[in-house]
Amino acid sequence: MFPTVLSPSLTFSGYILSMQAVEFGRKLASKHFFRHVLDENDFEDGNQPYRFLDHDPVIMTQCYNIPRGIIDVAPKPMAEIASRLRKLSCAIFEAYVSEDGRHVDYRSIQGCEEFKRYIRTTEELQRVETSDLSREEKLAFFINLYNMMAIHALVTCGHPAGPLDRKKFFGDFKYVIGGCAYSLSAIENGILRGNQRPPYNLVKPFGQKDQRSKVALSYPEPLVHFALVCGTKSGPALRCYSPGNIDKELMEAARDFVRNGGLIVDPEAKVASVSKILRWYNTDFGKNETEVLKHAANYLEPAASEQFLELLANTQLKVSYQPYDWSLNI
Structure with a gap:
């Protein structure tokens, strides 16, 4: 039996159909019907692992x-x-x-x-x-x-x-x-x-x-x-x-949180009681504890903020972090 030989026009036609199929697949992927299992591409021709969202x-x-x-x-x-x-x-x-x-x-x-x-x-x-x-x-x-x-x-x-x-x-x-x-x-x-x-x-x-x-x-x-x-x-x-x-x-929201217990300052005792949220996410507020506290001071009442910043700059302020209450807010 002789092998089947594809004509150039048929090969080109198959290529066009393949490209159209890939383009259609990319449109489906862009509409979030399926995605690459490893997120390596949107959709490409070849032996690639894709999965419908349902799967x-x-x-x-x-x-x-x-x-x-x-x-x-x-x-x-x-x-x-x-x-x-x-x-x-x-x-x-x-x-x-x-x-x-x-x-x-x-x-x-x-x-x-x-x-x-x-x-x-x-x-x-x-x-x-x-x-x-x-x-x-x-x-x-x-x-x-x-x-x-x-x-x-x-x-x-x-x-x-x-x-x-x-x-x-x-x-x-x-x-x-x-x-x-x-x-x-x-x-x-x-x-x-x-x-x-x-x-x-x-x-x-x-x-x-x-x-x-x-x-x-x-x-x-x-x-x-x-x-x-x-x-x-x-x-x-x-x-x-x-x-x-x-x-x-x-x-x-920041002012409400800080002024209602998020940062409690006792000027006479030179003690600051701080929400543990500021400790957990300290890198978002500053490079060190002092920068974090300065950031939080922005949300205190102006007079309280000024007093707190003065304490922070001129004294050995003792900082403690409040226990976090995981109880349901009912």
């Missing part, structure tokens, strides 16, 4: 915004989804969070219609495009999402009882956003802190090839630590943030 074990077992599986309808613009989520969050906070933002009625939130609508809306994040968000949009969106994710985790999985449970709380409860899985830790340390190592960890959240690194902020935003609420009594007040006023709102 990703992390997404299917740890993500809590896919109750009906991966949706295949075209996602709405990110700004529109973020706005709807923010409005629902604000409605929930207004109804079920104390005026000072420090006490949350989780039981009522779990059963309310706004929370159910919120969860349904988070499904639209599965294949949304996040890379085009501005710094302000990223800050507001991911802070708001973190705070609502924490509430979702608490009402779904319960309050973490100890260090091991807290590790699971921050690392294993996830949403799929733009085709990638995000935990609370990934949002805080990967996105909002510009891919910095979490406290007591040796590695950064995102590796060099991790697609999520494209969404991360360029540098750490220290004031997010006064806005992220994980459901503890020692954490900041719970509130909503908007992209148009995010910097002003974060400044207000």
